[in-house]
Amino acid sequence: xxxxxxxxxxxxxxxxxxxxxxxxxxxxxxxxxxxxxxxxxxxxxxxxxxxxxxxxxxxxxxxxxxxxxxxxxxxxxxxxxxxxxxxxxxxxxxxxxxxxxxxxxxxxxxxxxxxxxxxxxxxxxxxxxxxxxxxxxxxxxxxxxxxxxxxxxxxxxxxxxxxxxxxxxxxxxxxxxxxxxxxxxxxxxxxxxxxxxxxxxxxxxxxxxxxxxxxxxxxxxxxxxxxxxxxxxxxxxxxxxxxxxxxxxxxxxxxxxxxxxxxxxxxxxxxxxxxxxxxxxxxxxxxxxxxxxxxxxxxxxxxxxxxxxxxxxxxxxxxxxxxxxxxxxxxxxxxxxxxxxxxxxxxxxxxxxxxxxxxxxxx
Numbered sequence: 001x002x003x004x005x006x007x008x009x010x011x012x013x014x015x016x017x018x019x020x021x022x023x024x025x026x027x028x029x030x031x032x033x034x035x036x037x038x039x040x041x042x043x044x045x046x047x048x049x050x051x052x053x054x055x056x057x058x059x060x061x062x063x064x065x066x067x068x069x070x071x072x073x074x075x076x077x078x079x080x081x082x083x084x085x086x087x088x089x090x091x092x093x094x095x096x097x098x099x100x101x102x103x104x105x106x107x108x109x110x111x112x113x114x115x116x117x118x119x120x121x122x123x124x125x126x127x128x129x130x131x132x133x134x135x136x137x138x139x140x141x142x143x144x145x146x147x148x149x150x151x152x153x154x155x156x157x158x159x160x161x162x163x164x165x166x167x168x169x170x171x172x173x174x175x176x177x178x179x180x181x182x183x184x185x186x187x188x189x190x191x192x193x194x195x196x197x198x199x200x201x202x203x204x205x206x207x208x209x210x211x212x213x214x215x216x217x218x219x220x221x222x223x224x225x226x227x228x229x230x231x232x233x234x235x236x237x238x239x240x241x242x243x244x245x246x247x248x249x250x251x252x253x254x255x256x257x258x259x260x261x262x263x264x265x266x267x268x269x270x271x272x273x274x275x276x277x278x279x280x281x282x283x284x285x286x287x288x289x290x291x292x293x294x295x296x297x298x299x300x301x302x303x304x305x306x307x308x309x310x311x312x313x314x315x316x317x318x319x320x321x322x323x324x325x326x327x328x329x330x331x332x333x334x335x336x337x338x339x340x341x342x343x344x345x346x347x348x349x350x351x352x353x354x355x356x357x358x359x360x361x362x363x
Contacts, residue, residue: 033212034194036158038186042217049220050180051117051146054137055231059089060106063134064144064231066114069121073109078272117146118184119177140231149203149227150220152179157195164189203227251307254316254335257347258286258305261362266346269355270328279326283361294326301326318349329356 036043054066060083061068071084076095081088096104111125114133124130138144156173160182173179182192198210202223210216249257263286265279281296286305294301303322316335333349333356345360 033214034196036183036186036192036194036213038188038190042213042220043183043186045147045217045220045224047180047183048145048147048224049150049152050176050183052115052119052176052180053146053148054115054117055148055229056086057089058231059092060108061114061130061134063130063137064140064142065137066116066133068108069113069115072112075107075109077105119180138231142231144231146229147220147224148229149225150223151201152176153199153201153207154179156198158182159193159195161191161193162189163191249316249335249338251309251316254307254318255288257338257345258307258318259288261360263358264361265356266359267355267357268329269353272353275328279329282326284358292320292322294322299325 036046052067055064057067058064060072060074071082073080073082074092075081076092079095081091083089083092092106108127108130110127110130111123112130113121113123114130115121122133124133154174156179157170158173159168159170161168171182173182186192194213196211198216199207200210200216200219201207203226208219210219263284265276265282265284268275268279282294282299282301283296285293285295287293290304290306292303292305294303301323303320303326305321306319308317308319318333318335320329320331320333322329331351331354333351333354335347336350337346337348339346344362347358347360349356349358
């Protein structure tokens with residue numbers, strides 16, 4: 001009889017133990033709408049949002065699937081500089097945009113380290129190795145895995161629960177790399193309980209408060225294709241699109257522009273050197289007969305000018321032939337910009353590393 005009661009007691013203990021474990025598991029796992037599990041759509045979307053975006057430094061590597069770890073030393077069109085942050089990319093862009101008729105060349109000092117989409121790092125020893133790796137990325141403006149139209153705001157709090165060991169660990173996620181590595185470690189025995197609310201920032205600057213995984217999945221799905229991810233190889237291309245409007249004037253239009261009123265030299269760069277002070281005191285008068293007169297308080301300089309057009313590129317070319325001391329301007333110039341501003345019309349002409357900016361002066 002005692003044996004029977006003892007058996008019933010043991011069976012009851014087993015049932016209580018199983019019931020308690022089940023309740024503990026359900027408690028640790030958390031509600032379904034807040035439990036992130038492996039092989040789910042929301043886990044994949046969150047992984048892609050937190051993935052390292054390799055396109056923001058394309059001015060350096062022309063590769064959308066990795067970044068170059070900063071700082072690095074480069075030479076942009078012959079000018080040496082240290083690139084310490086993304087803000088320095090503008091310095092390279094300014095050098096490349098200084099002249100439109102030259103070839104833009106960037107030389108990187110090796111070795112360097114690249115950071116891949118999964119945040120793994122690899123040392124690169126020469127430009128051939130860098131080019132080969134870049135060729136393995138998706139090409140310019142071709143869809144890739146990372147989602148750039150929405151970002152998480154950090155920190156994010158969460159806890160992990162291992163079904164096998166029944167161990168729980170509370171964590172604080174500080175950046176994309178930590179979130180990517182956490183989600184990438186998901187498996188069938190690991191559950192991540194997200195702590196809400198979570199905040200996200202959309203590409204247009206708006207911020208949203210999210211209170212469960214179902215809403216988060218909907219928001220990411222809706223936002224992921226709503227912006228231009230700018231996976232092209234031209235840094236700051238939106239600004240460049242405004243600057244790249246070609247100035248195509250006919251010979252008669254360019255002639256009319258030059259021969260109405262006089263012109264002063266606001267900026268003069270010759271062979272890469274600033275020579276503005278040597279020319280800014282002169283007033284230039286372009287005459288219809290092809291002669292030019294440059295005068296200041298002490299000197300009068302004569303010369304000739306002519307305009308031609310290259311039909312293949314539809315470029316307006318200005319040829320100057322000035323007497324001393326203005327012979328530095330004796331170049332075949334290309335018209336690259338015309339601006340009508342409140343205080344007068346300005347034109348910009350270039351030739352290789354030479355640049356001349358003129359302002360119209362009318363009485």
